[in-house]
Amino acid sequence: MVTGVHAFVLSERHDAAAGAATRRVYRRAPGDTSAAIPPGLGFTPARRVDQTSGMSPADPAIRTPDQRLRVFVSSTLRELAPERRAVRAAIEQLHLAPVMFELGARPHPPRELYRAYLAQSDIFLGLYGARYGWVAPGDDVSGLEDEYRLAPPELPKLVYVKEDGEREPRLVELLARIKGDDRASYAYFNDADHLAELVRGDLATLLAERFTRATGAPGEPDAGMGGTVELPAALTALVGRERELETVVSLLTDDDVRLVTITGAGGIGKSRLSIEAAGRVRDRFHGGIAFVDLAPVTDPQLVPAAIANALGIRDIGDGTLDEKLRMAVRDRRMLLLLDNLEQVLDAAPAIRSLLTDAPDLTVLATSRILLRLTGEHGVELGPLGMPDLRRGPDVARALAAPSVDLFVERTRAVKPDFELTDENVEDVERICIALDGVPLAIELAAARGRVLTPAQLLERLDERLLELGGGVRDLPERQRTIRSTIEWSTQLLSASEQDLLTRLGLFAGGFTLEAAEWMAEGIPDADILDDLGALVDGSLVRQEDRGDRAVFAMLSTVREYALERLGTRPDAAALRDSHAQYFVRLGAQSRFELEGPGQLGWIERLHEEGDDIRAAMRHLLDTRQWATAAHFAWTLYVYWWVDGHLGEVLGWMREVLDSGDELDDLTRATALYFDRANAFWQDPDDWLVPGLSESAALFRREGERSGEALALISLALALLGAREPDTARADDALEGSVALFREAGDTWGEAMALVTLGRVALLTHDVQAALARFDESLAVARRQRDDLGEAIALHHRGWAEVLLGDLxxxxxxxxxxxxxxxxxxxxxxxxxxxxxxxxxxxxxxxxxxxxxxxxxxxxxxxxxxxxxxxxxxxxxxxxxxxxxxxxxxxxxxxxxxxxxxxxxxxxxxxxxxxxxxxxxxxx
Structure with missing residues (x-):
């Protein structure tokens, strides 16, 4: 296939093979192997919003589809790389969500992270070879063993051990203990293929035991209609915010309160508090909670698009997003959580308009300053309560201070045996006071508790804050504290780790290990796994589980700092180019995958990368790389269409056409197609027909058969929508389109054109001819085993039967x-x-x-x-x-x-x- 325009399968939610994992224990002897259609042709796929369940293993049922079982995979990384890939594939084949840490089992500080994910997982899968794993200084076990220890007792455990090779003594001891655990199954495997077979069989057995499909409660008009985004998982406990949490929850449960804004400095904990509060009032909002992360958004005019994206609203250029937003929320009792709003405060009028038009909508926002809207209720978040040194050092009294409590908790995440004692309590209290009780600053300092005592930490911290204080005096006091603490924390990194942090600031959203490796190219003496691991260990980068993919992310405050550093570098432009090229390369890689059996997985992945894909496109346009921008848009055609972004692409391609620069034929053909095809019902005589005719001709000149065929379909639609419809010319265009798709071996395009030919036949009142075309399209779809194409053909066939009178x-x-x-x-x-x-x-x-x-x-x-x-x-x-x-x-x-x-x-x-x-x- 030549273009990315064919299999628009968008959302496969699987009803089979999902259920609560059982507690059954079993053992096995070693070796035992127990067209879809382009814009305007009728069906427009809606973006899938993937929601994970977050259910505990003790729950009586796993809710599915789309709230998929999480399988936590524990293993060493480099030693078992092929086996990890096989396990991931086996889990995904059953449409479950693998939770896999790209850095392998690391105790510092992902210990707190994987404890949180273990608590939210449904199955523990242990994979063991010859290595026991690294034991950090001051620890008594490796991350591998720590993960097994932290797995909740009720979690079903599937354990797989590679048969060949000498095992390290401590791994032998661990496996002996696992064998004695009545809650774990235990099996040996020979190679990756054998392992995959075992995993598929064992998971299928667990899934088959219990299965309940969850639906919304009948009679709740808002439940499940249109989809909302689940709140991000809370990876840490909320410390010292009981009063503020009670205030926010009280406001959100007041019918007279429509807008609540949590304010405070960067790193003060606004996002964490908002997520906790939203979770507490979930049952009150039957229309759902939509979480919108605005950190990647810098243009206030794009805020409605970000909200629409979170709500699953499609932008195909057929109306304004403001209008669609109002329609989607006007009669829903729902909560809209807008996180990191301070950089787009000029969007406040749009938020006010939305609140005015939707009387049952409530907005919870986080921002460094108030929105200044009528009816706004502000909740200011200050520093955590700090200890009082005037009363002398006392462990019990110190722990009563939330800032000290947080420091101790975060230090234990990286050094489990840390205790607050009479000897170190005063140093800890002074650390918290030096950091002004700012949670993120405390967390960054505590991350160094693995290798520094509180006294050493205080000494280095005092020196660094004094040294850095003068350089950031233009910032508010608490913002200056967090900025200085980030700077101090980075000074403890090696040169390659600092370089990597700066480059990673270019990612607008989460990023994969592969993306980090791409951006690390050219860093002297870099070891991406070690360097990225150091950033995670220092709490400068966080590892997350997004859907079924492990990703890394930065807090917006750390990203701001990284981008500041980038701005001073002479190679900043080249690094921005490199970031864009990664996603251009990803688009090329996905182009044909989007048209085949792996389409759904790629759509999900590209949706997760959406913020960075937009950032890459914006960079290409801003630097006038028109040909690359057009090619990028074309390779991702299926993604734009399925995920509902063709309206955005139309705007981008208009920039290309209006640039005034000379464009090559393929660039102009692509830009013309996107610009015209998405508005084929508008002024077809004067604007669309000439533009689509030119696009088809340019594609033909370049030998792009599927591109030409696609343009001909849109041309036919424009001809049919003209003031004087030209059915004969439209029919010729479609016949030519079918022939071109067949020459290209593009069966999806063929089915698409056949349905359109049937519609032309209906327009000329030849119902029998239309029925024949629909049947042809149906046959093609069924041969391809494509449910969406089959649904489209059946729908059209149904209307033909209505016209024939056979209801x-x-x-x-x-x-x-x-x-x-x-x-x-x-x-x-x-x-x-x-x-x-x-x-x-x-x-x-x-x-x-x-x-x-x-x-x-x-x-x-x-x-x-x-x-x-x-x-x-x-x-x-x-x-x-x-x-x-x-x-x-x-x-x-x-x-x-x-x-x-x-x-x-x-x-x-x-x-x-x-x-x-x-x-x-x-x-």
Missing amino acids: AVARDCFEQSLALSAKLHHDEGVAYGLEGLTAVAAGVGDVERAGMLLGAAQVVRERTGTYNAPSFSFHQQFVDGILAGPDGDALEAARVRGRRLHVDDAVAYAMQRSTADATAPVT
Whole structure:
């Protein structure tokens, strides 16, 4: 395939093989092996919002789909790299989420991190070879053993041991203890393939024991409609914020309070407090909680886009995001958590407008300063309570101070045997006072407690803060403290570690180990694993689990510091180019993967990398690298479309066209396509037809068959939408498109063009010809085993049967299409299925059913922003016929009830057969 424009499968939520892990213990002897369619053609895939369950293993059921079981994988890293890859693949094949630390088992400070993830995981998987792992100075066990020790007792444990090789003595001792653990299974493996087979079988056995699919509670109109983003996992305890937490929770539960802003200096703990408070009031907001991290956003005008992205609203250029946002939240009782708002405060009017238009919406924001909006309730977050040195050193009294309590807790995360004693208590108290009780500063200092005593730490800290204080006097006091502490912390790093930290500041969001390796290229004497590990150990970089991928991230305060350092370097421009090129390379790598069986995984990965993909595109445009920008956009076509960003791409490609620079043919063809195809219903005569014709011609000149074929489909749509539709020319364009797709071996494109040809036939009232085209497309989709393509063809086939008067066959087509769309959690496909069945119910006179399905379909469209897109549905004319008659009030009352249905309940209701005779003719 030549372009990235074919398999728009977007959201595969798997209903099979998911359930709570059982407590069954078993043992085994060694060796025993027990078209989808481009913009405007009808179906528009909705972005998947992946939510993990966060359930404890003791819960009676694992909620699935989309709230996937987490499998915590413990192993050494370099020794077992092939086996780790095999285990990850086996876990993902069962559609579970592997929790794998890219740095391997490290005790400092990921100990606190992996304790948090173990608490949120559902299965522990231990993988052991010959190595026991590194034991840090001052520790008595390696990270490998520590992970096993910290695994909750009720967590099912699957243990796999490689047969060959001499084992280190301490690993032999560990394995002996594991063998005696009645809660763990224990198996030997020969190689990576054998291991993968064992893991798949064991996990399948666990999953099959118990399975409950979770749905929202019936009667809650907002639950599950449109999707919201789960709150980030809390990796540490909230210390010393009981009063502020109570205040925020109290405000959020007050019906008269609509806007709460937590303010304070960077590193003071605003985000942590907001997440805790939101979690406490989750049950109050039936419409969900949407978490929006605004740290990567620097343009206030892009704040609505960030909120829309969090809500799963699609931007395909068919209306303003402001309008779609208002529609999505206008009648939902939901909480919008806007984190790191200080850098985009000019977006305050947009937030005020949203609050005005959505009376049941509440906004919780974090910012360094207030938004200054009417009705805003501010909660200022100051430093943690500090000890009083005037009363003399006392361990019990010192621990009562939250700042000391936090220091001790964080120090124990890196040095488990640390204790506050009469000998060190005064040094610890002075450290906390020197750091002004700022939580992030305390955490950075405590991270050095692994190798420095409190006295040594205080001495070095005092010297460094005094030295650095003069350089940052223009900052507020607490901000100066955190800035100086970050600077001090980096001075303890090696040269290569400092260089890496500066480069990693370029990542707008989380980044993978592979991305870090790319940015580390050229650093003298660098060892990426050791250097990145040192940054994690120093709490300057954090390791997270995002969906089923391990990623690294910086707090926004540390990223600000890194970017400051970058700005002083002569190679800053080259490093920004390197960052962009990593994502250009990622786009090229994903181009064909997006069209095959691995599409869903790539869509999820690219969604996770979305902030950096946008940053890369912005850099390419700002530096006028037009050809690279256009190529980048083209390789990611499927991602833009499935994830709902074609509206953004349209704006970028307009910049290319309006640049005034000379463009090569392929760049101009690509930019013209994105600019015109996404607005084919606007002024087709004067603007779209010429532009799409030129795009097709330029693609042809460059030998890009699939590009030309795609442009011809959009050209045909523009011709059909003209003031005087040219069906003959549109038909010729589509026939040419089919031929080109077939020449390119592009079966997805072929199916897409066939559906469009069927629609042209319907426009000319040749229903039988249309039906034949839809059947051809259906056959292609089924050969490819593509559920989304099959759903699209079935939907179109259903309407052809309606026009032929056979409502029974039409109902079958719509039900099959709806079932496939629901299986994929393709929201607009669900809306189409509900609309088709609305027409069937109205056609046979079942007013109650027609109204219920109509209301449910309307809510799905409103929540996902697809209510304004051109569609292929004729249900309204059936509804209008009832509204004009004596049953109009009954239909309207049923429609209101249908709007209160959870989407899953609406699908279940739609799949129940009507008592009416569906064989009645259309009236």
